[in-house]
Amino acid sequence: xxxxxxxxxxxxxxxxxxxxxxxxxxxxxxxxxxxxxxxxxxxxxxxxxxxxxxxxxxxxxxxxxxxxxxxxxxxxxxxxxxxxxxxxxxxxxxxxxxxxxxxxxxxxxxxxxxxxxxxxxxxxxxxxxxxxxxxxxxxxxxxxxxxxxxxxxxxxxxxxxxxxxxxxxxxxxxxxxxxxxxxxxxxxxxxxxxxxxxxxxxxxxxxxxxxxxxxxxxxxxxxxxxxxxxxxxxxxxxxxxxxxxxxxxxxxxxxxxxxxxxxxxxxxxxxxxxxxxxxxxxxxxxxxxxxxxxxxxxxxxxxxxxxxxxxxxxxxxxxxxxxxxxxxxxxxxxxxxxxxxxxxxxxxxxxxxxxxxxxxxxxxxxxxxxxxxxxxxxxxxxxxxxxxxxxxxxxxxxxxxxxxxxxxxxxxxxxxxxxxxxxxxxxxxxxxxxxxxxxxxxxxxxxxxxxxxxxxxxxxxxxxxxxxxxxxxxxxxxxxxxxxxxxxxxxxxxxxxxxxxxxxxxxxxxxxxxxxxxxxxxxxxxxxxxxxxxxxxxxxxxxxxxxxxxxxxxxxxxxxxxxxxxxxxxxxxxxxxxxxxxxxxxxxxxxxxxxxxxxxxxxxxxxxxxxxxxxxxxxxxxxxxxx
Amino acid sequence: xxxxxxxxxxxxxxxxxxxxxxxxxxxxxxxxxxxxxxxxxxxxxxxxxxxxxxxxxxxxxxxxxxxxxxxxxxxxxxxxxxxxxxxxxxxxxxxxxxxxxxxxxxxxxxxx
Numbered sequence: 001x002x003x004x005x006x007x008x009x010x011x012x013x014x015x016x017x018x019x020x021x022x023x024x025x026x027x028x029x030x031x032x033x034x035x036x037x038x039x040x041x042x043x044x045x046x047x048x049x050x051x052x053x054x055x056x057x058x059x060x061x062x063x064x065x066x067x068x069x070x071x072x073x074x075x076x077x078x079x080x081x082x083x084x085x086x087x088x089x090x091x092x093x094x095x096x097x098x099x100x101x102x103x104x105x106x107x108x109x110x111x112x113x114x115x116x117x118x119x120x121x122x123x124x125x126x127x128x129x130x131x132x133x134x135x136x137x138x139x140x141x142x143x144x145x146x147x148x149x150x151x152x153x154x155x156x157x158x159x160x161x162x163x164x165x166x167x168x169x170x171x172x173x174x175x176x177x178x179x180x181x182x183x184x185x186x187x188x189x190x191x192x193x194x195x196x197x198x199x200x201x202x203x204x205x206x207x208x209x210x211x212x213x214x215x216x217x218x219x220x221x222x223x224x225x226x227x228x229x230x231x232x233x234x235x236x237x238x239x240x241x242x243x244x245x246x247x248x249x250x251x252x253x254x255x256x257x258x259x260x261x262x263x264x265x266x267x268x269x270x271x272x273x274x275x276x277x278x279x280x281x282x283x284x285x286x287x288x289x290x291x292x293x294x295x296x297x298x299x300x301x302x303x304x305x306x307x308x309x310x311x312x313x314x315x316x317x318x319x320x321x322x323x324x325x326x327x328x329x330x331x332x333x334x335x336x337x338x339x340x341x342x343x344x345x346x347x348x349x350x351x352x353x354x355x356x357x358x359x360x361x362x363x364x365x366x367x368x369x370x371x372x373x374x375x376x377x378x379x380x381x382x383x384x385x386x387x388x389x390x391x392x393x394x395x396x397x398x399x400x401x402x403x404x405x406x407x408x409x410x411x412x413x414x415x416x417x418x419x420x421x422x423x424x425x426x427x428x429x430x431x432x433x434x435x436x437x438x439x440x441x442x443x444x445x446x447x448x449x450x451x452x453x454x455x456x457x458x459x460x461x462x463x464x465x466x467x468x469x470x471x472x473x474x475x476x477x478x479x480x481x482x483x484x485x486x487x488x489x490x491x492x493x494x495x496x497x498x499x500x501x502x503x504x505x506x507x508x509x510x511x512x513x514x515x516x517x518x519x520x521x522x523x524x525x526x527x528x529x530x531x532x533x534x535x536x537x538x539x540x541x542x543x544x545x546x547x548x549x550x551x552x553x554x555x556x557x558x559x560x561x562x563x564x565x566x567x568x569x570x571x572x573x574x575x576x577x578x579x580x581x582x583x584x585x586x587x588x589x590x591x592x593x594x595x596x597x598x599x600x601x602x603x604x605x606x607x608x609x610x611x612x613x614x615x616x617x618x619x620x621x622x623x624x625x626x627x
Numbered sequence: 628x629x630x631x632x633x634x635x636x637x638x639x640x641x642x643x644x645x646x647x648x649x650x651x652x653x654x655x656x657x658x659x660x661x662x663x664x665x666x667x668x669x670x671x672x673x674x675x676x677x678x679x680x681x682x683x684x685x686x687x688x689x690x691x692x693x694x695x696x697x698x699x700x701x702x703x704x705x706x707x708x709x710x711x712x713x714x715x716x717x718x719x720x721x722x723x724x725x726x727x728x729x730x731x732x733x734x735x736x737x738x739x
Contacts, residue, residue: 002655002706003706003709005685005705005706006644006646006648006685006705007710008640008641008644008648009644009645009648010645010648011645019658021649021660039649039660040648040649040651040652040653042656053709055709082716083712083713083716083717084713084716105709105713105717120717193718201717202713202717204717204718220715290712344700
């Protein structure tokens with residue numbers, strides 16, 4: 001039945017036992033009222049669509065108190081505060097827990113000072129008949145959860161004060177919804193809504209879920225099969241480590257207490273083991289502290305790119321048996337699984353004695369935005385698979401932003417990611433592969449270092465191969481060039497012989513640069529000023545630069561197989577003064593003595609992985625190296 | 628001598644509505660309450676234009692407050708009406724966690 005809202009829908013009896021269809025039994029002697037889940041009244045799940053509203057319950061009583069002489073002679077049982085709150089008065093009380101459970105949309109206080117708050121959830125649950133929300137009403141991660149009375153969308157009363165007002169749990173309430181392979185939800189009611197304490201009234205809070213397509217492995221795969229579906233990683237050998245630490249501030253000359261975490265001027269993070277003072281030397285480098293405080297390296301420090309950041313929870317996702325690293329969806333599957341366990345999930349690898357963390361009330365570790373895994377604030381992942389490096393964003397404990405809250409969650413967290421490594425493969429045709437390795441070579445060149453469109457370019461002072469390139473008409477545009485740079489100019493239409501390859505013989509001076517033409521065609525003065533394109537150190541010049549890989553080695557070698565992988569520091573590569581973090585047009589040059597003709601392939605490295613470049617050559621028919 | 632009321636005619640509005648609620652519950656819960664209904668009670672509703680099935684009592688149809696034997700259409704279900712009323716007194720926390728006062732939520736609801 002839908003939730004009962006019309007008072008005429010239900011029937012009642014007074015001072016007798018309810019029949020099979022009567023929903024309410026009133027006993028004037030004992031001063032009890034019983035609501036029964038029968039007739040039109042149901043206590044089925046979900047609570048959002050069953051029961052009777054507090055207002056309807058009150059209204060029914062008021063009407064029958066007026067109409068029924070057997071009741072009219074007794075004091076009235078309910079004082080309504082407002083639509084979502086009422087009090088049992090005049091010695092009346094609900095007969096049993098079922099009666100309390102049937103009340104919807106209103107909290108209430110009983111004569112024995114017991115208080116109940118009605119929790120109403122917003123949003124839909126994936127499976128109302130089975131998705132079981134639960135809560136804790138005592139702070140601390142070592143507490144035990146309590147299931148809500150019904151599955152599905154919430155609308156039910158929970159006790160916030162017991163008989164006589166004790167126990168009083170009105171100062172904390174956190175609801176959770178965590179189901180296997182579904183998105184998680186949790187809500188700290190008092191924190192989120194800025195409440196000092198819960199009262200006997202109704203509260204709305206968001207608590208919804210849906211299928212989590214990134215939680216690819218189910219409980220059985222994780223806990224029984226114990227092998228990740230992508231990597232085969234043994235889930236049982238992965239660990240979670242919580243780190244003790246407070247403060248998370250830039251080091252200053254001042255006093256600190258144990259467990260304070262600071263970042264020195266060198267960028268390193270340290271944790272105070274013995275309280276005391278920090279002096280200037282310690283501020284610069286905590287290992288040199290001349291003050292009385294003692295420090296250790298903060299175990300949650302991690303290097304990302306060239307900077308160190310602080311984290312206070314670390315997942316290690318590499319098993320010890322096989323050395324397999326979990327892939328991103330496996331990490332998420334496992335982390336979510338751990339967050340549904342009633343037992344302690346803190347493996348305490350670093351022996352920090354952080355304490356018990358029962359998984360099902362712990363703060364989450366991971367989430368996905370598209371295919372990118374985002375850690376939750378303060379979480380780092382160790383030993384992830386190298387191919388996943390570009391697809392993880394870590395959220396740190398941001399320095400000087402208040403540290404962490406009572407749940408150990410950073411007050412402010414900033415996303416950090418590794419510099420992007422573009423990668424892909426060179427796919428060589430078989431005639432390259434068939435050639436002995438030592439008779440092959442492939443090389444990747446930048447097509448140019450910079451490409452600059454310049455307007456009004458003039459040539460002055462030409463003498464032989466030498467001249468001055470004047471870019472006053474587009475001031476500053478070529479100021480990045482340096483002595484000995486090779487430049488390839490196109491776009492001259494007045495004196496087309498000025499197009500071609502030049503070598504800079506000096507640095508730029510007031511929008512001019514001295515250069516020699518090095519392609520055999522001498523320059524001619526030109527005063528018109530043409531619109532040109534200037535390529536710096538281009539391929540087909542002595543200044544051409546071989547592309548470096550992620551390890552700063554030239555991408556240059558023998559063709560040892562049909563597929564040769566490559567990678568590139570997309571975010572930071574600045575070879576020859578190129579602009580990092582920008583697409584890089586490249587050429588791949590390949591040749592094999594007998595097997596394949598000289599081959600040139602054009603491509604562009606973008607911020608991606610899996611960039612495959614096909615290098616297909618015409619068969620070599622004429623090469624011969626006579627012994 | 629005035630005509631004696633039939634069993635059906637002697638029902639109060641409260642009794643009629645109680646029967647309607649039980650008939651809905653029979654459908655919803657697949658139960659048989661073995662109701663002793665006056666002759667023609669069910670059909671007198673089922674034959675009316677605005678009757679849309681017992682399951683939809685309080686949802687798409689209601690009985691008139693002036694004449695409980697007359698089925699009238701509902702523009703909004705009774706439950707939705709109640710929820711609108713409740714929104715005015717219990718603050719709404721949006722799925723994004725935004726706290727909206729009952730009064731503000733009410734304004735937004737009427738302005739959109």
